[in-house]
Amino acid sequence: MLQLAWLIPVLPLIGFLIIGLANKKLNKTLVGIVGCGSIFLSFLIVLSLLINVLNGSIKSETLTYFNWISAGSLDIKLSFLIDPLSVTMMTIITGVGFLIHLYSAGYMSHDEGYARYFAYLNLFVFSMLILVMGSNFLVLFAGWEGVGLCSYLLIGFWFKNNDYNNAAKKAFIMNRIGDLGFLLGMLLIIVTFGSLEYSVVFEKARSFFTPGVAEPVMIAITLLLFLGATGKSAQIPLYTWLPDAMAGPTPVSALIHAATMVTAGIYMIVRSNVLFSLAPFTLDVIQIIGLTTALFAATIGLVQNDIKKVLAYSTVSQLGYMFFALGLGAYSTAIFHVATHAFFKALLFLGAGSVIHAMSGEQDIRNMGGLYKKLPITFITFIIGTLAIAGIPPFAGFFSKDEILAHAYEHSPVLWALGVVGALMTTFYMFRLVFLTFFGSFRGTEHQKSHLHESPLIMTVPLIVLAVLSVVGGFVGVPEVLGGSNFLKSFLSPVIAPINEQAGHLSHSTELILMGISVGAVLLVIAITARIYVSNKTVPAPEGSELSTPHKVLYNKYYIDEIYRTLIVKPLYWLGDIFYKVFEIKIIDNFVNAWGKGVDRGSAGLRFLQNGSISFYMIAMVIGIILILFFNTIIKF
Amino acid sequence: MQALSNTVTNYLVLASILFAIGVMGVLVRRNIIIIFMSIELMLNAVNLLLVAFSVFHNDASSQVFVFFIMAVAAAEITVGLAILVMIYRNTGSVDINALNKLKW
Amino acid sequence: MDQLVFLILSIISIGAALAVIFSRNPVYSVLFLIVTFFSIAGHYVLLNAQFLFIVHIIVYAGAILVLFLFVIMLLNLNKTDQTEKSMLPKVAGAISGGLLLIVLLGAVKGLNQAEAAQAVNADMGSVKNLGKILFDEYLLPFEISSTLFLSAMIGAVMLGKKNLKDH
Numbered sequence: 012m013l014q015l016a017w018l019i020p021v022l023p024l025i026g027f028l029i030i031g032l033a034n035k036k037l038n039k040t041l042v043g044i045v046g047c048g049s050i051f052l053s054f055l056i057v058l059s060l061l062i063n064v065l066n067g068s069i070k071s072e073t074l075t076y077f078n079w080i081s082a083g084s085l086d087i088k089l090s091f092l093i094d095p096l097s098v099t100m101m102t103i104i105t106g107v108g109f110l111i112h113l114y115s116a117g118y119m120s121h122d123e124g125y126a127r128y129f130a131y132l133n134l135f136v137f138s139m140l141i142l143v144m145g146s147n148f149l150v151l152f153a154g155w156e157g158v159g160l161c162s163y164l165l166i167g168f169w170f171k172n173n174d175y176n177n178a179a180k181k182a183f184i185m186n187r188i189g190d191l192g193f194l195l196g197m198l199l200i201i202v203t204f205g206s207l208e209y210s211v212v213f214e215k216a217r218s219f220f221t222p223g224v225a226e227p228v229m230i231a232i233t234l235l236l237f238l239g240a241t242g243k244s245a246q247i248p249l250y251t252w253l254p255d256a257m258a259g260p261t262p263v264s265a266l267i268h269a270a271t272m273v274t275a276g277i278y279m280i281v282r283s284n285v286l287f288s289l290a291p292f293t294l295d296v297i298q299i300i301g302l303t304t305a306l307f308a309a310t311i312g313l314v315q316n317d318i319k320k321v322l323a324y325s326t327v328s329q330l331g332y333m334f335f336a337l338g339l340g341a342y343s344t345a346i347f348h349v350a351t352h353a354f355f356k357a358l359l360f361l362g363a364g365s366v367i368h369a370m371s372g373e374q375d376i377r378n379m380g381g382l383y384k385k386l387p388i389t390f391i392t393f394i395i396g397t398l399a400i401a402g403i404p405p406f407a408g409f410f411s412k413d414e415i416l417a418h419a420y421e422h423s424p425v426l427w428a429l430g431v432v433g434a435l436m437t438t439f440y441m442f443r444l445v446f447l448t449f450f451g452s453f454r455g456t457e458h459q460k461s462h463l464h465e466s467p468l469i470m471t472v473p474l475i476v477l478a479v480l481s482v483v484g485g486f487v488g489v490p491e492v493l494g495g496s497n498f499l500k501s502f503l504s505p506v507i508a509p510i511n512e513q514a515g516h517l518s519h520s521t522e523l524i525l526m527g528i529s530v531g532a533v534l535l536v537i538a539i540t541a542r543i544y545v546s547n548k549t550v551p552a553p554e555g556s557e558l559s560t561p562h563k564v565l566y567n568k569y570y571i572d573e574i575y576r577t578l579i580v581k582p583l584y585w586l587g588d589i590f591y592k593v594f595e596i597k598i599i600d601n602f603v604n605a606w607g608k609g610v611d612r613g614s615a616g617l618r619f620l621q622n623g624s625i626s627f628y629m630i631a632m633v634i635g636i637i638l639i640l641f642f643n644t645i646i647k648f
Numbered sequence: 649m650q651a652l653s654n655t656v657t658n659y660l661v662l663a664s665i666l667f668a669i670g671v672m673g674v675l676v677r678r679n680i681i682i683i684f685m686s687i688e689l690m691l692n693a694v695n696l697l698l699v700a701f702s703v704f705h706n707d708a709s710s711q712v713f714v715f716f717i718m719a720v721a722a723a724e725i726t727v728g729l730a731i732l733v734m735i736y737r738n739t740g741s742v743d744i745n746a747l748n749k750l751k752w
Numbered sequence: 753m754d755q756l757v758f759l760i761l762s763i764i765s766i767g768a769a770l771a772v773i774f775s776r777n778p779v780y781s782v783l784f785l786i787v788t789f790f791s792i793a794g795h796y797v798l799l800n801a802q803f804l805f806i807v808h809i810i811v812y813a814g815a816i817l818v819l820f821l822f823v824i825m826l827l828n829l830n831k832t833d834q835t836e837k838s839m840l841p842k843v844a845g846a847i848s849g850g851l852l853l854i855v856l857l858g859a860v861k862g863l864n865q866a867e868a869a870q871a872v873n874a875d876m877g878s879v880k881n882l883g884k885i886l887f888d889e890y891l892l893p894f895e896i897s898s899t900l901f902l903s904a905m906i907g908a909v910m911l912g913k914k915n916l917k918d919h
Contacts, residue, residue, distance in 0.1 A: 623751030625744050626841050630675055633848045637855050644859035655758075659795075660860045662762050666769055668853035673773035675845030681778050681824060685785050688816065689769055692792050695808075699801045699877075704866075708876050708885050714804055715886070718811050719897045723904035725816050729823045730911035736827050737914075 013063075016074055016091055019056050019101065020140035022049040023133040031130035039125050043116040046129035050112050050136055054105035057098070064098045071505065073146050073210070080149070087207055092146035096506040099346060099499075100143040100278055103353050107270045108136050110473035114361050115262040117469035118368060128168060128260070135161035139271050143278055148197050148207040151279060155193065155243065158272045159186040165267065166259040178255040185252040189242015196235030203228050213285040220289050233286055233293035240276030245327050246334055247304045251572055253327055257319040261364030264319060269326050269356035274349045277333050281342045284507050288340070298338025298422075302429055305331030307569075309436035313443075314565045316551055317374050318363045321444050325400070326356060328437060332415055335430065341418040343503040347488045348415060350499075351407035354484045355399035358477035362393040365466045365474065366448060370459050376447045377551055378459075383449040385463040388471045390449050392478040397445050399481040401438040401533050407485035409530075414490060416529060417522055431529050438536045446544035447551070454550065490522070659700035666693035680732055680742045684725065691721050758798060765791040778829050782820050789813050801877035 026049030030042055037045075063069040071094035080087040091097075112132060119128050138157025145151040160183075167179030200207060204215045220226050240246070245253040245268075256268050267273070280287060280297075287294060305328045312324035329352050336345040367374055369386055383390040399406040402413065412434060420427040453460055465471065488499040543549050552558065558566060567573075666689060673686030695714045702710030732742065739746050768787040775781040789812045796805040875881055886894060 621751050623748035625747060626675065626678070626845075630841075630844050630848055633671055633675060633852060637848070637851050640852075640855045640859060644862060645855065656866075657860065658758065658762075660863075661857065662765070664853060664856040664860060665766055668849050668856065669766070669769045669773060671852050672846060672849030675848055676842050677773060679778060679829070681820065681829065682773065682781055685781055685820065686773060688785070688812075689772065689788065692789065692812075695804075696792055696795055699796060699799050699804060702801070702876070703799050703872070706872050706876065708882060709889070711801055711804055711877060711882055712886050712890050714801075715807060715882075716890075716893060716897060718807060720900065722811055722816060723900050725819060726904045726908045727911070729819060730908040732823060733827070734911055742827065742829060 013060075013069065013072055013074065013093065015056050016060065016093060016144075017076065019053045019060075019105075020137050020144060022053045022056075023137040023140065025049060026133040027130050027137060030126050030133065034126045034130075037126060039120065042126045042129050046133055047109065047112040047116060049133060050105055050109045053136070053140070054102075054109050057101045057105050060093060061098050061102055064093070064095055065502075069093055075146075084205060085201060085207075087147060087149050089150060090146040090208075091144040091150075092209065093144075094506055095502050096278075096281065096346070097143050099350070099503070100274075101140060103350055104136065104139050104143065104271050107353050107357050107477070108139075108266060110476055111262050111266045111270075111357060111361070114265075114364070114470050114473040115260070117467050118262055118364055119260060122260075124168065128165075131161055131164045131168070132263075132266070135165065135267065135272075139275070142275055146209055148200065148209075148212075151282075152190075152193060152197065155239075155275060155279075156190070158267070158275060159183060159190070159243070162186070162256070162267050162272055165263040166256045168259055168263065172258075175258040178252075178258040182252040182256050185249045186242050189239045189249055192235045192238025192242070194239075196232050196239065199228065199232045199235065203232065209282065213283075216285050216289060226289060229286060229290040230292050233283075233290040234296065236279065236283060236286075237293060237297055240280055240334075241300070242276075244273045244276030244330050244334070245304075246276075246300055246331065247307065250304065250308070250327050251568075251575065254320055254323040254568070257317070257323050261319065261360055261367060264323070265357045265360035265364070268323070269360050270353035273326065273330055274333075274353070277330070277337065277345055277349055280334075280337050281346055281507070284342045287337075294338050294340060296338070297334055298426075301331045301334030301336075301338050302426065302433075303331070304328070305335060305433045306429065306436070307331075309433050309440070311565055311568050312440045313436060314551070314562060315440075316377055318366065318376050318379075318444065318448065319360075319374055321376075321440055322356070322359055322363060325359075325437065325441065328433065329356065329400070332412065332430070332433070336415045336418065339415075339418045339422055339426075341415065342507045343500040344411065344414040344418060344488075346503060347499050348411040350487075351399070351411040351481070351484050354407055354477055354480040355396045358392060358396040358474060358481055359400070361470070361474055361477065362389050362396060365389040365470055366393075368466055368470070369463050370455065371462050373455060373459060376444060377553060378455040379448045379453070380451040380455075381449070381453040382463070386449075386465050388465060388474060392471075392474040393449070394445060395478040395481055397441045400441055401537070402434055402529065403533060404530065405482070405485065407481050407483070410485035410488050410490070413526055413529065414488065417490075417525060420521070420525055427525070431532060434529060435532055435536050438533050439540055442537055442540040443544055446541065450545050451548055656700055656704045659697055663693045663697035663700075666690075666696070678743050678745060680735070680744055683744065684728055684732075688721065688725070691717060754798065758795075761791050761794045761798070764788075765795075778824050779821070782817055782824065785820075786813055786817055789817070796877075799877070800874060803877060803879045803882045 026045050029045055030037065060069065071092065073090050073092050075088050075090035077089055078086070079089045112129075115128065115132065119125055122128065135158060138154045138161055140154070142151055142154025142158060145154060163179045163183040166182050167176045169175055197207065200212055204212045204219075206212060206215075216229070220229060242249040253268055253273070257264055259267075287297075308324045308327035308331060312321050312328065315321045315324060329348070333345045333348050333352070336342075336348060365386065366379065366382060366389060369382070369389075370379060373379070395406070399408040402409045404410075416427055416430045416434070419430045487502075488497055490497050564570070670686045670688075670690035670693060673689065674683050677683055677686070695717055698710045698714050698717075702708060702714075735747070736742055765788050768784045768791065771784040772781045772788060775784060789808065793805050793808045793813075796802075796808060873881075
């Protein structure tokens with residue numbers, strides 16, 4: 012089966028080429044079949060690889076295809092690495108990706124850019140697979156850039172709207188800023204270790220440096236790599252693109268900005284766990300930034316009124332949790348949360364898409380309400396997703412979030428408390444969303460009410476599958492205290508050096524108490540939220556009404572976008588303007604034009620040599636002959 | 649031997665002077681006929697020198713070359729004078745400065 | 753003795769050449785040119801180039817200069833030339849000619865003394881010897897020069913014809 016591993020990314024690529032080149036000539040059914048089919052075939056191959064890795068027949072295989080760059084002593088090959096970590100990511104990408112492709116076939120069926128959409132989506136899956144399958148940093152970076160590109164293409168999918176184009180540009184540019192850090196990190200790795208292959212770099216890192224001793228070059232490398240991760244995975248300070256990226260179609264938000272692309276940063280850090288463990292300072296930085304982002308985004312999500320924006324801030328917040336876990340050294344926990352988050356966040360986004368589809372495009376939750384009657388399947392799956400994200404056992408989110416909180420407690424109770432506060436805020440805004448959208452009475456227009464309908468089967472089946480996964484997905488990581496064996500952790504242990512993984516030092520009783528406190532608090536918050544929004548039927552204030560100052564600050568996202576605009580965007584535009592007005596027009600244009608003018612004037616002057624007078628010509632000839640003779644016979648150079 | 653090489657030097661100087669006189673004639677005079685004659689003078693200077701060299705080097709090919717130069721000079725004069733007659737018919741003068749229409 | 757003859761002939765040629773270019777009347781220029789050609793023919797005799805001497809006289813003095821005279825008489829150019837309005841072309845011409853002379857003489861000065869040929873064949877310039885070489889090695893140029901004459905003749909006739917329509 013390993014020989015077919017190259018097909019895994021290539022099948023979506025072929026799908027992209029076929030759909031992209033044929034575009035309008037194929038009919039919609041064919042496009043859908045090619046688009047979803049390519050991902051499904053990739054998924055089958057990934058499954059077979061997963062089975063092989065599970066039963067131990069594949070431990071860690073590197074499949075080299077060809078020499079990519081050979082420059083001096085630097086040798087970079089195009090090669091794939093099949094090991095537990097990459098297979099886990101591949102399963103998530105192709106599995107959840109396939110479900111979202113199916114959903115999109117229904118959601119985008121009325122769009123005229125249907126073929127283009129599937130082409131971009133296939134290209135995205137190809138890039139993401141390249142990212143996780145690479146066996147060296149450069150292949151990862153190639154996929155990294157590819158997903159950034161596809162994110163731009165898909166956010167600005169409805170390109171006729173200028174705001175969407177700006178959102179797409181913002182996403183790409185912020186990504187790029189992070190990519191600069193990534194590139195510099197890679198260059199430092201080349202300088203320090205002489206290669207970009209994972210095996211070589213990690214081997215050398217283990218031998219060069221002793222853990223526990225702070226090493227400036229390792230801190231530099233890891234900080235730079237983390238900067239790249241903040242850009243791609245929307246952490247402070249490069250997170251503002253993700254809420255704006257909701258301008259793209261909802262399945263895109265589900266696939267790219269919830270389940271896969273934004274997890275690329277986390278994957279990269281887990282892959283390089285050897286390097287990060289040699290730089291404790293960076294791990295502290297990651298902890299702080301992750302936790303801050305988690306709390307920060309959660310506070311903003313408390314007061315948003317657009318269904319997709321709430322989910323966007325929720326994504327940023329959950330990513331913050333994953334980075335928090337990474338900073339604590341709990342690498343497999345972060346991957347666990349990546350998997351469960353992929354399930355329930357994709358489910359939530361697809362459910363939101365279903366709601367928007369039913370509401371004929373309305374996204375403001377103040378105009379929804381009472382949808383549980385008309386959209387039963389959407390309602391049930393959405394509730395399941397919300398329960399999962401809130402961390403209610405036995406849903407998936409409970410196990411992964413709880414593991415993070417347990418690791419936090421090992422470091423300090425304060426961190427644990429802050430994590431719990433974030434979890435409570437998550438619960439509050441998610442349930443607020445559910446209650447305002449599905450409960451109560453309908454607050455929209457009559458026209459919308461008449462069109463309310465459940466989504467077609469092709470959209471509801473992925474919802475159901477994802478709901479099932481949200482329920483059972485947590486069982487791969489049941490901790491020992493509850494009787495499980497934490498399968499995922501042992502599965503990933505070959506990738507994560509034993510010395511790095513922080514072993515759980517908590518006693519069973521402490522862990523149970525912590526679990527109990529967090530679950531209890533969550534249930535309490537759910538009750539309070541229900542009281543506010545269901546019993547008291549509170550509806551958030553309509554647009555344009557006066558808000559109290561803290562409410563206003565939160566509603567306007569702490570004015571971060573405005574701050575960035577003033578501090579960074581405007582000076583850059585000003586600089587560009589100067590370069591244009593002074594450099595481009597005055598200096599360069601004049602320089603180029605001067606040549607033309609010079610030739611013109613020179614020829615106008617030389618023209619008078621052709622005056623038609625034969626005697627003048629003859630004198631010129633003779634003088635020329637004199638000069639030639641002179642320089643040939645009398646003066647010899 | 650010495651005398652012989654002296655002789656060649658003499659002929660070199662003589663030919664140079666004749667050639668320079670021919671060039672001066674071409675540049676100074678305005679009458680086209682005089683210009684043609686000055687060109688003939690230049691050719692003759694060269695002929696003289698070639699013959700002197702043939703004696704100096706004991707090689708008769710120079711004299712054969714002189715023969716051909718004379719042939720070509722004859723042909724050239726023929727055609728040149730025919731053109732001159734045409735110019736006179738068209739412009740009415742044989743002043744060389746009358747032919748200055750080919751300019752910017 | 754040789755040197756004296758050489759000197760006299762040289763003075764005659766240079767003097768007549770100067771007269772050619774400085775005469776006002778074109779007919780006088782032609783006559784002085786004849787004198788120059790004859791003196792150069794005298795130089796050929798000195799150099800024992802008999803064949804060339806004869807050919808020179810026949811071709812130049814007999815054909816070319818006669819042609820010149822024909823054209824001058826035809827176009828009635830025996831009147832004196834008008835004087836030049838500005839001196840500049842004359843001065844420029846004279847200076848250029850003078851510079852050329854200086855450069856050529858300088859080049860001659862800079863020559864190394866070459867070795868003269870060892871055995872001089874005195875009969876080299878005779879008709880018989882020259883004819884042998886001409887028809888032996890240089891047969892092709894000889895034949896082609898006849899083509900040259902043919903084309904020159906045709907060209908001259910075509911150019912000289914009056915256009916029948918203008919008549």
